[in-house]
Amino acid sequence: MWTSVTLQADANKAEALSDALMEAGALSVSIEDADAGTEAETPQFGEPGHLPTSLWDHSRVIALFDRDAAFETVLAEASKAVGLDAVPPYTTEAVEEQNWVQLTQSQFDPIRITERLWIVPSWHTAPDSDAINIELDPGMAFGTGSHPTTRLCLEWLCDAVQPGQSVLDYGCGSGILGIAAVRLGAGDVLGVDIDEKAVEAARDNAQRNAVAMRLQHSGIALSETFDIVVANILTNPLCVLAPAIAARVAPGGRVALSGVLEQQSEQVIDAWAPYVALEVGAASDGWVRLEGRR
Numbered sequence: 001m002w003t004s005v006t007l008q009a010d011a012n013k014a015e016a017l018s019d020a021l022m023e024a025g026a027l028s029v030s031i032e033d034a035d036a037g038t039e040a041e042t043p044q045f046g047e048p049g050h051l052p053t054s055l056w057d058h059s060r061v062i063a064l065f066d067r068d069a070a071f072e073t074v075l076a077e078a079s080k081a082v083g084l085d086a087v088p089p090y091t092t093e094a095v096e097e098q099n100w101v102q103l104t105q106s107q108f109d110p111i112r113i114t115e116r117l118w119i120v121p122s123w124h125t126a127p128d129s130d131a132i133n134i135e136l137d138p139g140m141a142f143g144t145g146s147h148p149t150t151r152l153c154l155e156w157l158c159d160a161v162q163p164g165q166s167v168l169d170y171g172c173g174s175g176i177l178g179i180a181a182v183r184l185g186a187g188d189v190l191g192v193d194i195d196e197k198a199v200e201a202a203r204d205n206a207q208r209n210a211v212a213m214r215l216q217h218s219g220i221a222l223s224e225t226f227d228i229v230v231a232n233i234l235t236n237p238l239c240v241l242a243p244a245i246a247a248r249v250a251p252g253g254r255v256a257l258s259g260v261l262e263q264q265s266e267q268v269i270d271a272w273a274p275y276v277a278l279e280v281g282a283a284s285d286g287w288v289r290l291e292g293r294r
């Protein structure tokens with residue numbers, strides 16, 4: 001049905017070449033690390049407003065064309081448009097019609113967070129029926145359990161939550177952390193998010209897991225405090241919101257933050273220092289979990 005063309009490109013040309021290919025008639029274009037899967041693989045992290053300035057030194061630009069499209073002409077046109085003397089070396093591959101739903105689903109397997117906690121997509125049977133199994137599918141909101149920051153928070157909750165404790169999940173996304181807290185034995189659990197769609201998604205997920213938790217927009221002012229506060233957002237909002245979130249931690253209560261890159265730890269620790277002394281509790285794939293007690 002389609003032809004997929006993979007071109008080699010240097011960091012300084014990959015983005016422009018990708019745009020030029022779309023402009024010239026490619027159906028879709030993506031850029032990947034040409035060293036992915038090798039020792040030289042380089043993860044790229046960015047925050048809104050602070051996206052990575054460069055791509056990988058060795059990039060792969062992958063363009064998709066209709067099977068009968070004259071893709072050689074498109075490659076020549078796009079290469080010329082970005083100032084290349086010739087079309088970069090490329091390979092082609094025929095892409096057959098697929099069951100895309102099945103293919104997508106096959107990329108999401110159950111995720112074991114700890115011995116007693118699993119995240120299980122709805123199309124899978126829980127590998128351990130005695131464990132706490134949270135049913136969650138990829139959807140509109142962030143939080144399927146596959147991201148290191150979510151896992152760092154889930155691991156912490158498994159350890160931190162005591163029966164009946166109150167929990168605030170700040171930046172709840174899919175609701176995964178709050179749902180896990182309820183299933184781990186927490187009492188009153190509140191999830192808040194700045195994105196109304198995330199609040200809706202979290203509500204659906206809570207219902208699907210037969211979990212009772214409160215969910216609301218983060219713009220609604222809070223006055224109560226919580227035994228446990230978990231916030232997996234990003235460094236900048238975590239710094240700006242430090243006084244507001246810290247004020248929701250009950251005296252003696254515990255807090256964990258993630259969405260913070262290793263090199264940003266000091267920035268967040270400093271911003272929180274007037275309220276809670278934080279320290280790095282765990283790290284995974286370049287991300288850290290900061291934790292402390294008020």
Ligand SMILES: C[S@@+](CC[C@H](N)C(=O)[O-])C[C@H]1O[C@@H](n2cnc3c(N)ncnc32)[C@H](O)[C@@H]1O
Nearest residue numbers: 142143150171172173193194195218232233237
């Ligand atoms: C990285 S996701 C985390 C989702 C989920 N808690 C998890 O751990 O997988 C961050 C969430 O924080 C929300 N968020 C970002 N900035 C926020 C803010 N200033 N106030 C409240 N929520 C915010 C986003 O909408 C998003 O749903």
